[in-house]
Amino acid sequence: MTFLKKMAVTVAIAASILTTTAAQAKDFRIGLITPPNHIWTLTAQEFGKELEEKSSGKHKLAVFPAQQLGNEAQMMQQLQTGALDMGFLTLAEISNRVPEFGAFYAPFLVDNIDQAAKLLKSEEATKLLGELPAKAGVVGVGYAMAGMRQVLSRSAVKGPEDIKGKKIRITPFEPIKDFYNEIGAAPTPLPLPAVYDALANGQVDALDMDFDSILVLKFYERADNLMISNHMMFPMIGVVSGKVWAQLSDEDKQLIQTLMKAHLDKVIEKFAAQEKDQEKQLRDLKLTVTEADRAVFNDVVSKWEAMWKEKSKGALDTLKQAAEKAKAQ
Structure with missing residues (x-):
């Protein structure tokens, strides 16, 4: 192979790598019903900042609170089609589509917010997330919550x-x-x-x-x-569109899952910590x-x-x- 041909191959490979990297980089969008000053919204913003930092700027996250993208039913439809990337949603809309999740709203299922926090982190609750891709078209990353009702x-x-x-x-x-x-x-x-x-x-x-x-x-x-x-109790769930998830690399899936889950856990901790004071x-x-x-x-x-x-x-x-x-x- 001549020097010029080698150079051409090298350039082609480099261009391919750059194209692949660019294709993987994404400006994600996340939708919520909560107002801008709500803990869920502030947490979504914090998650976005960390996602951008940990991906070295490759990924960004635009946060749309206060039903800017529609109510939860409308956002679920967008998630299912891939028009919306992520959501922090009440389990309410999920339970409308996957009735098993309605059990989380059993009256007096738990006595207080500390018990609610433990339940949401339980093996039984985590196992239910596996129902979502096939039945709702979304990937459930983890739970959070608001305070007791x-x-x-x-x-x-x-x-x-x-x-x-x-x-x-x-x-x-x-x-x-x-x-x-x-x-x-x-x-x-x-x-x-x-x-x-x-x-x-x-x-x-x-x-x-x-x-x-x-x-x-x-x-x-x-x-x-x-x-x-x-x-x-009033659980929240962090989800990613199943169609969007399928297009992500294993590395990006791991990054998003790890960071989002950590921020969802912080929401649980914040509500549990502030309940008595409020x-x-x-x-x-x-x-x-x-x-x-x-x-x-x-x-x-x-x-x-x-x-x-x-x-x-x-x-x-x-x-x-x-x-x-x-x-x-």
């Missing part, structure tokens, strides 16, 4: 009888709809950015909400009655505070579990066993 209302609430007939804002998914339908309330789905005004103008009477959102979004300004019940902050606001436990909701819980034992295809029993382990630790 409470009821904030315009009038005093002590238990199911006081919620009956009231319009209560919920995240739109079947497990929580079934819970409030069994109570006899009127579950009213609303996007998070619309909740403050809806509470102010009487469009809803109460909210199913966690301490963090009540404080950060100042919902307490429009409702001064808080029932602390810890009646439901409860104190709300009590200090001189709200009318009541407390309720599973015994108050026992009939509703029994009916919900009977319904979802079949719907969740065995996942409810599996997660209840995992929850018992979490309580015993």
Whole structure:
């Protein structure tokens, strides 16, 4: 081979390497429903910064909070087609498509946020992620969460009888709809950015909400009655489009999986660490505070579990066993 031919081959190989590298480099997009100042959104931004650093600038991540890319149902469709790369989504929308995940919303599955954190990191919870590629077209990287659910209302609430007939804002998914339908309330789905005004103008009477959102979004300004019940955990899941995942190199898959999972774990730790302090902050606001436990909701819980034992295809029993382990630790 002549020198010129060798040079031509070398240049061709170098060009091929550069083309491959360029093809692998990607500006990812991640969608969320939470507002810019929410922990989930801030965590997505932190994940993006680290992804860019650890990939030496090859990958970047644009964060789209507050339903800029649509609601979760719309974002799931985009994830399935590959139009959206990643999402930090409530398990609500996942459970609408893969009913097994509805079991995470079992009323009083756990007693507190520390038990919820342990459950989300359990082997049983991790194993369920394997259902997602075939059934939902996404790859589940790991779980995070918001705080435990409470009821904030315009009038005093002590238990199911006081919620009956009231319009209560919920995240739109079947497990929580079934819970409030069994109570006899009127579950009213609303996007998070619309909740403050809806509470102010009487469009809803109460909210199913966690301490963090009540404080950060100042919902307490429009409702001064808080029932602390810890009646439901509220998991989040980090996902990657299955079509996007299939195009990534093994190295990039490992990088994204490792970094995203680490940041999701930090969300769990943040919510667990701040829960007691946020409860104190709300009590200090001189709200009318009541407390309720599973015994108050026992009939509703029994009916919900009977319904979802079949719907969740065995996942409810599996997660209840995992929850018992979490309580015993």
